[in-house]
Amino acid sequence: MSDSLLQSATTIEAPAAPMSMPVSPGESDPRREESDYAWPPLDAWNLTKVWGKKPGNRVIDGLELTLEPGTLTWIGGSNGAGKTTLLRVLAGLIGPTEGHVRMFGLHAEHDRRAYQQRLSFLSATGTGLHARLSVRQQIDYWARIAFVPRERRPAAVEESIRRFALVELADQRVDRLSMGQRQRVRLALTFVKEPDLVLLDEPRNSLDEEGTATLVAAVGEVVRRDGAVLWCSPFEERLELKGLDFDRQMLLEHGKLRIL
């Protein structure tokens, strides 16, 4: 990993060139016109999120983050540090109070469709599944709304079922699965569209060893095809993740990122 990348992730260093040109939503972005500037999978600068109007509710505070192609990044932090909020902002689910996020140069609001076609976000909550659908129906439904082309969809769904060891459960209703099995379904949903940027919020929730292995394999595949993966989990999990080859590890504290 290059030094400039390390610097871009810290808050104590001066921002690198791409971060020095904040752009308001709707304003033309000078960097888009620079043909020699290749946008990374994720570029966030001056990112701030304040809940409500109290200054004390500043969960993210002028954060800078760049994810380069083919990298796996870990962000840890204590409960309530703002990891989920950060991921939601990066995913375009909620807007930042200040600052900017670009994914391959795309804006979450202005280029919403293209943005969501290339990004996948696994949230930490154990929800988000339709209880009465079978595993296969669930993945097929998500592949449809994720705009996986019709000709590729059946193969993508079956591959996802196989990859996350769901073959025997494929026709079972989701509300009859264990928590770990449900998490594997959620992982299958996350990876079925072959995203270029994957944001994972505590992805090992309820997973056993086999489930974790399927997750690691899927993450590796995204990294190998020059995508980027951001893995967020509590600080303590870092010790358990030693087998994973993270390109960068950072800690989210007081709304800012600190390189470990």
Added chain:
Amino acid sequence: MSTPTLYLDAARGVLARDWTVFKSYKMQFFSQIISMFFGLALFYFLSHLISVESFGSHSKYFAYVVLGMIMVQVLQSTMMVATGLQGELVAGTFERVLLSPFGGVAGVFAMMVFPFCMSFISALITLTIAVTVFGLHVHWQTAPLAIPIALLGTGAFTAFGLIFAASAVLFKRVIGGAGLMMTGVALVSGLYFPITLLPAWLKWFSNVQPFTPTVELLRHTLVATPLAHSVLADLAKIVGFVVVCLPLGVVLLSQAMRLGQRRGTIIEY
């Protein structure tokens, strides 16, 4: 694949999902039919009890009220999108729609398709029971015209569904509002009694929503109830509501979603 095909495919995915969920509750449909039957029986006997001069005969009041009951079913399906959205927010499944290229607004539109289809099926079953069991006389010559009128009316009602969905996004709880809307529409749209019975100040409300002209035209085409206004005037009203309210509903819903995303409250429930 072209963009419209992708959207169509996604909408079919939502429809298939809703159908699968619906048929997984095996007794739901049968209980709805039984409920319809009891509703029809109730008004059939009430129509024999009440003598209303303006209707001429008991069977004419029964025919009048059957169409009102059908309209209530369509109205309920309109409201269902908001309550369905509320349920999806709680289940966390709407987050997936928001995080998809299909998006929240298109997702809400797609969520309306299944309840509308079901309300049309329910309407057909209600009519069939009313004809075969309770002897309702349908005016078969003009009955096919009810289909385009119902479709046009659906366009106007969709706007109300979108506005309620926007409320669900912003205020999270819509059940009270939906109930208020249902009883309000039942009162001023002439679903169970003619609007001529209403005081003048309340009659105003009968003219500023699409339910009154839709139910009037449906009654006229299906059971030959005389119209209070001309066909063209009623049609113009419905088209006007579609043209004005549908884009308004889309704008309100997208603005509600945008606001929810900016505030960070979009996935709260």
